[in-house]
Amino acid sequence: MIPATFDYEVAESTEHALELLGGREDAKLLAGGHSLLPAMKLRLARPSLLVDIGRLRDLSYVRDAGDHIAIGALTRHKDVVEAPLLQEHCPLVPSAAGQVGDPQVRHRGTIGGSLAHGDPASDLPTVMLTLDAEMVIRGPSGERIVPAAQFFSGVFQTALEPTELLVEIRVPKLPSTTGCSYMKMSRRAQDWATVAVATLVERRNGSIGRAAIGLTNMGATPLRATQAEEAIAGGAAIVDAAPLIASGSEPSSDTAASAEFRRHLATVLGRRALEEAAGR
Ligand SMILES: Cc1cc2nc3c(=O)[nH]c(=O)nc-3n(C[C@H](O)[C@H](O)[C@H](O)COP(=O)(O)OP(=O)(O)OC[C@H]3O[C@@H](n4cnc5c(N)ncnc54)[C@H](O)[C@@H]3O)c2cc1C
Incomplete structure (x- = not known):
């Protein structure tokens, strides 16, 4: 659990960071270090130079x-x-x-x-x-x-x-008629999401107009649940659109959950997140 050796430079400005970054082929930026340093300890990342941008307060x-x-x-x-x-x-x-x-x-x-x-x-x-x-x-x-x-x-x-x-x-800036919700399921309180769903819902006189639905850990990148979004835009109720939320996703199976359970979670969390956003 000890990283490979590396050089370390503190960037004094954005321009200085870019200069340092461009000066070495395998240089990497260091911000909070909470993803990069664990990866270096596991030797999944082996930069020869770390450019510390953590003190660039003008980017905060x-x-x-x-x-x-x-x-x-x-x-x-x-x-x-x-x-x-x-x-x-x-x-x-x-x-x-x-x-x-x-x-x-x-x-x-x-x-x-x-x-x-x-x-x-x-x-x-x-x-x-x-x-x-x-x-x-x-x-x-x-x-x-x-x-x-x-x-x-x-x-x-x-x-x-x-x-x-x-x-x-x-x-x-979201209009006051747009509700939102982020619902996350993880095995331990501080963990990454087994699955999570982000929703935005446009409320119109007691019913809902358009919705945006985003999925965490349901594929190689974050995804939009486009089929469920289209169903809601076409007038479907949340309960009818929810079964479409996992359509088109390709979740992996690992020690936290099987792909099948992830699809189930996305559907349940998605329905709850849509309902919460619609009710806000
Ligand atoms: C115990 C633990 C639990 C965590 N739980 C969660 C969780 O529940 N949900 C979650 O989303 N995350 C979680 N994280 C990750 C956490 O959010 C990290 O802070 C984040 O992923 C990386 O931010 P960082 O500033 O630490 O980046 P770093 O680790 O410093 O950098 C990460 C990568 O981004 C690059 N980088 C950093 N800043 C820039 C920039 N401005 N421009 C270009 N490249 C840049 C670096 O070169 C590196 O490749 C967890 C981390 C730990 C250690």
Whole structure:
């Protein structure tokens, strides 16, 4: 459980981080270290240089940016949970961030690290996919914006190039008629999700209009339950749309659950999350 040897540099600015990152082929950024360091101890990751971006305080913020809320990539999960702007305009994000790990993980782990890591069992990638959030990425040739739907490309794989830094996440301000819920099932309180479901529901005079449904740990990347979303948009009741929630997903079987049980969980949690969002 001891990592292979590596060099260590502290980045003083975003530009300095990019310079250090580009200077060594197998360099890696270190944010909260709560995913990278365990991977290094297991020798699943063997970077020869760690570029510590943990002190870039100018990348830790939650700001009102007009039509959206901007979250700096170095914002820790705890600060996301407590951000009044997110609680008011996009409560799905703090609700899910509050279910990440335990207090120690939430005090050290960052939202950018969680998204860049690309773990399909992580909570915040699913939330960003459900919200149609945008990722602001900075690299040697400037800045680009990638929608969440194009950001997660496989298990531990994202649209980030090795020389790029995720600097900001943009989430929409939800109208007051939109309810939300994040429901997670895990074997122990502080664990990653066996399965989790994120929902947004547009409420219209006692009935529901459109819904967005995101799934955690139901495939190689976070997924949208498009068949159930289409059924609700077409007028189906939650109870009739819920059996479609796992359609098109490809969950794995492991020590936490079989693929079949994961499909069952997604259906049950999804129905409850839709009902909670519709009732809020
Ligand atoms: C005991 C335990 C329980 C946990 N439980 C959960 C859970 O229930 N749900 C959950 O979602 N997560 C869970 N986590 C993971 C936790 O949320 C991590 O904080 C998160 O996955 C990684 O964030 P970090 O800041 O620690 O990133 P790091 O570990 O520092 O980095 C992770 C990866 O992202 C890259 N990276 C980091 N920041 C950036 C950036 N700004 N731009 C580009 N690349 C970057 C790094 O190079 C590395 O490859 C748990 C972790 C532990 C140790």
